[in-house]
Amino acid sequence: MEVAKIIDHTNLRANATVDDIKKTCQEAKTYGFRGVCINPKWAKLVKEELKDTRIKVVVVIDWPCGASSTESRVCQAEVAKKEGADEIDPVLNIGDFRSGEYKKVLEDLKALAAVLPTKLIIETGYLTDEEIKKAASLVKEAGCYCAKTSTGMEPKVDLETKCRHIGLISQAVGSNFPIKAAGGIRTSADVLKVLEAGAGIIGTSSGVEIVTGKEPKKENEY
Numbered sequence: 001m002e003v004a005k006i007i008d009h010t011n012l013r014a015n016a017t018v019d020d021i022k023k024t025c026q027e028a029k030t031y032g033f034r035g036v037c038i039n040p041k042w043a044k045l046v047k048e049e050l051k052d053t054r055i056k057v058v059v060v061i062d063w064p065c066g067a068s069s070t071e072s073r074v075c076q077a078e079v080a081k082k083e084g085a086d087e088i089d090p091v092l093n094i095g096d097f098r099s100g101e102y103k104k105v106l107e108d109l110k111a112l113a114a115v116l117p118t119k120l121i122i123e124t125g126y127l128t129d130e131e132i133k134k135a136a137s138l139v140k141e142a143g144c145y146c147a148k149t150s151t152g153m154e155p156k157v158d159l160e161t162k163c164r165h166i167g168l169i170s171q172a173v174g175s176n177f178p179i180k181a182a183g184g185i186r187t188s189a190d191v192l193k194v195l196e197a198g199a200g201i202i203g204t205s206s207g208v209e210i211v212t213g214k215e216p217k218k219e220n221e222y
Contacts, residue, residue: 002032003191006200008058008180009033009207012152018045025049031211037089037203039063040080047084058119059085061112064151066091066123070108077115088112089148089180089203091121092135098126102138109142119146119180119201124165125155132165136172146201147173152183159190163197170198186216 009031011024021042028036028050035056036046046057059080062068068076077088090112097105112118120139124132139147147169149162157165162181169179181194182203188210191202202210209216 003188003202004032004207004211005034006202007033007207007210008035008037008056008182008201008203010037010182010203010205012037012039012060012063012205016042021045022049027208028055029053031208033207034201035087040076040083043080043083043085056086057084058087058089060121060151061088061090062093063089063091063121064153066093066121067095070111073108074111074115077112081116085116087117087119088115089119089121091151092123094123094126097135097138098131102134106138106142109138109144113143113145117146118144119148119178120144121148121151121182122169123151124149124162124169125157129168132168133172136169140173140177146178146180148180148182148201148203149199150183152203157183159184159193163193166194166197166199186210188213 009028025036025046035058037058038046040059043059061076062073080088093105093108122135136147149165166179179199180201180203181199185202185204186206191210206216
């Protein structure tokens with residue numbers, strides 16, 4: 001497998017400049033990454049930078065907390081679509097989910113999945129094993145096409161725990177449902193572990209270091 005083709009090359013830093021985002025796009029073109037994952041404000045720029053390529057424009061929605069109303073989240077998704085996004089990575093409304101508001105969560109996810117292909121961020125570090133499986137089942141039921149482990153923000157999850165969480169997601173959604181592993185994946189060895197656990201897409205800001213074998217940047221988390 002050519003690892004670059006499954007990496008969503010990520011730049012979600014709050015202090016990213018226009019030049020930083022253009023550099024991220026250039027790296028994606030140089031190494032042939034699957035996608036470029038960015039905050040909503042950059043969608044139009046990234047679409048322009050990636051024109052005439054097959055690299056996907058991936059926009060996070062309601063990141064990193066997932067605590068906005070469905071109306072707000074859908075509005076973000078619709079604007080992202082208008083500005084060139086190919087996919088969205090929204091964050092699960094964890095408060096509603098942990099309050100047992102499963103119907104509300106399901107309707108929220110259905111509304112998002114109706115806008116664009118959706119990789120739903122479960123943020124597994126906040127959840128019990130049973131909650132992870134329940135969240136993953138809602139992701140599939142809602143029509144999202146992929147379950148994603150985390151934002152890479154708090155709470156931090158070590159790689160072994162992340163791999164176990166991937167296994168729990170896979171139990172809930174089945175072996176043919178895509179899983180995106182994200183958060184703290186910095187080396188080719190990390191990639192191999194999450195792939196063996198069942199992931200098929202990698203979200204990381206260390207894509208260049210992974211494909212070139214360079215020393216990973218310690219600050220890269222997402």
